[in-house]
Amino acid sequence: MSLPERLFFVDTTLREGEQFASARFTSAQRLAIAEMLDAFGVEYIELTSPAASPQSARDLATIARHGLRARILTHIRCHMTDARLAVEHGAQGANLLFATSEPLRTVSHGRSLNEILAEAQQVITYLRDHDVEVRFSCEDSFRTDLADLIRIYRAVETMGVQRIGLADTVGIATPRQVYEVVSAVRAEVTCDIEFHGHNDSGCAVANTFCAYEAGATHLDVTVLGIGERNGIASLSGMIARIASVDPNRVRRYRLDLLPKIDETVATMLGIEIPFNQCITSPTAFHHKAGMHTKAVLADPRSYEVLDPNLFGRQRTIA
Structure with missing residues (x-):
């Protein structure tokens, strides 16, 4: 099997992972995690929005200026206030999101697609004017009408985003559905595509891999798969999945650091590495x-x- 050449890991342990039930990382722990991930070789590290708390803002500034090779992103609402904070605190990239599915639009913000795009234009223009890499994601993509997704992604691509994001926010998608939707979007845009898949139905790794096969270039992962509810695709799980098909795709990473990374974060969380964790479980081999x-x-x-x-x-x- 031949896999796509373009592959970038967006590790979001310091954003999505912070939403895990027992996650209470200190500033020192956040920096230590970022350093380990950078040594491993992930291309992107995503942090919590600086609008979340003064500590989140300080930690973003510290890690963004720490001289890591990985690009430092922050996950923000598509609001000018958040965008200004991202720039002020040194983020090299901003991951914007807007809820686009009917269920979330009803209970979240109540905006029409035209209103979403009007707000996005202002925020994207501001970030690009400040040389910030931009991703625009439709939250709950797989409960959003495909025609609406394509309309939004075409529009934000013309606004200058570097990539668009497809998010299986509630873990409802199947691998076949992910492949079909990512393929459809890939045919409509030329920019990069990021995929974020939750594990509510046990398909996070499979869905993320199918997104990669279908043309997604940026894959969201966390250490141990931690995140909201039961998390997203794990870094070790995705490395295992890709390496089992084509080891050459992951040779640029410091694979020998995976056990230490998983063990360190598990200790910080006060949990054991799951028995079925790929590669790093005590019984994996x-x-x-x-x-x-x-x-x-x-x-x-x-x-x-x-x-x-x-x-x-x-x-x-x-």
Whole structure:
């Protein structure tokens, strides 16, 4: 299977991950997480909006000016007040969102599509004038009419955004649906596409991979998959999924750092690494059944699609 060349990870542990039930990161912990992710090689690190709290604003400024290789993004409402704060605190990119599905438009802001686009124009123009990279995302994309999505994405592309975002905000989408919708949008815009998939129905990794296959270039992940409710696609899960198809796509990352990253964040959260976590679980490379152990001793590839040595792990045999 041939995978698309363009692949960028947007790690949102410091934004989406902050919404996990037990997440209470200190400023020092946020900086430590950002440094680990940067050492691993993620291309983007997304932080909570500076409008959320004075501490969020200070942490954004600190991390944005810390000299990391990753581009530092902040996730903001499509409001001029938020956009000004993003610029003031040094964000290199702004991830804008607007609820576009009928359920959320009804209970959230009550605006028409024309009103959404009028507000977006002002905010996007301001951010681009300040050399800020811009993504515009339709919140709850997969409960939004496809014609409305395409209309919005075409419009914001002409306004100068670097990419548009498709968000499965409530985890309702199926892998086939994700592939079809991303493919349809890919045919209508030339800018990059970001995908953000929640795990409410257990499809976050599968959906994110299908989005990548269909033409999404930027994939949202968090350490351990933490996030609102039961989270989004995990960094280790997406690395495992892509590496099992084409290891060359992920060789540029420091794969051996994954176990330390997952372990460190789990400790900060006061939780264990889940037993079924790809790559970093204590049992990820453990073999027990007699038929399996015999085959693995003869040739590890018989029951391993990933080489544990690439990730600083070792297989164990019962």
